Amino acid sequence: MRMTSSSFVSYCTPGLCQFMAMLPTAGHLLSLLLVIGTGGTVPSPQVPPRGCYVAKEAGERTFRCSQAGLSAVPSGIPNDTRKLYLDANQLASVPAGAFQHLPVLEELDLSHNALAHLSGAAFQGLEGTLRHLDLSANQLASVPVEAFVGLQIQVNLSANPWHCDCALQEVLRQVRLVPGTGTGIVCGSGARPDLVGQEFLLLAGEEELCGSGWGGARRSTDVALLVTMGGWLTLVVAYLVHYVWQNRDETRRSLKRAPVLPVRSEDSSILSTVV
Ligand SMILES: *[C@@H]1O[C@H](CO)[C@@H](O)[C@H](O)[C@H]1NC(C)=O
Numbered sequence: 001m002r003m004t005s006s007s008f009v010s011y012c013t014p015g016l017c018q019f020m021a022m023l024p025t026a027g028h029l030l031s032l033l034l035v036i037g038t039g040g041t042v043p044s045p046q047v048p049p050r051g052c053y054v055a056k057e058a059g060e061r062t063f064r065c066s067q068a069g070l071s072a073v074p075s076g077i078p079n080d081t082r083k084l085y086l087d088a089n090q091l092a093s094v095p096a097g098a099f100q101h102l103p104v105l106e107e108l109d110l111s112h113n114a115l116a117h118l119s120g121a122a123f124q125g126l127e128g129t130l131r132h133l134d135l136s137a138n139q140l141a142s143v144p145v146e147a148f149v150g151l152q153i154q155v156n157l158s159a160n161p162w163h164c165d166c167a168l169q170e171v172l173r174q175v176r177l178v179p180g181t182g183t184g185i186v187c188g189s190g191a192r193p194d195l196v197g198q199e200f201l202l203l204a205g206e207e208e209l210c211g212s213g214w215g216g217a218r219r220s221t222d223v224a225l226l227v228t229m230g231g232w233l234t235l236v237v238a239y240l241v242h243y244v245w246q247n248r249d250e251t252r253r254s255l256k257r258a259p260v261l262p263v264r265s266e267d268s269s270i271l272s273t274v275v
Pocket residue numbers: 079080103104
């Protein structure tokens with residue numbers, strides 16, 4: 001036994017021995033890296049994201065993340081936040097339910113971001129509490145009207161490249177504008193050429209954007225569908241009436257014919273025998 005173990009040691013080349021001696025150190029380093037790694041990716045809900053801080057303003061719990069370089073709505077916002085400032089960041093979209101864990105949120109500032117897309121459920125869960133929403137100075141060409149259904153809010157929609165179509169008109173029926181911000185809703189370069197640069201509220205006063213034109217397309221499709229369905233229904237009813245009448249005649253006829261039938265068959269048999 002001794003011989004073998006000593007011979008094993010003697011077979012160990014200097015390089016291999018060095019490597020084996022380093023193994024525990026490497027393992028230690030690896031676990032250290034893992035700890036750092038998990039610490040970096042799993043955010044602790046107690047620690048606010050970098051550039052953000054909690055404040056108490058006019059007795060309201062406020063969470064400020066202005067100019068924090070954010071590209072997404074951060075996690076770790078305290079659930080008792082009443083005012084949330086996410087302005088002047090690089091947010092490009094607001095996903096569904098982004099604020100639904102903030103049950104007392106009253107004021108939300110998303111202005112001066114790069115928002116081009118809002119989920120139809122972006123403000124889900126805020127129906128009872130949200131009062132003020134700032135979406136100004138973003139890249140919004142349109143927003144889904146569903147995003148505002150059920151909300152009792154005043155909203156600032158200024159300084160966005162609006163498409164100025166029926167969808168926007170429907171949104172404006174759903175929300176109240178912050179007083180004095182109506183003139184800031186101007187049609188952007190993606191709008192119908194004759195609308196670009198125009199104030200939307202003036203346009204919407206003159207033109208029914210949901211009646212004809214772009215927005216009207218959906219409505220005329222609906223009408224076409226209704227007419228087609230009406231046509232089919234008429235056809236089905238006409239056929240049924242026809243069928244019932246024919247059957248009545250047939251039944252009457254067959255009732256009259258019934259006693260005559262055997263005679264007829266005799267006739268035909270006679271005929272066949274004759275032939
Ligand atoms: C916030 O979360 C804590 C713990 O989950 C809970 O006890 C508290 O009621 C929540 N606050 C609000 C305002 O929902």
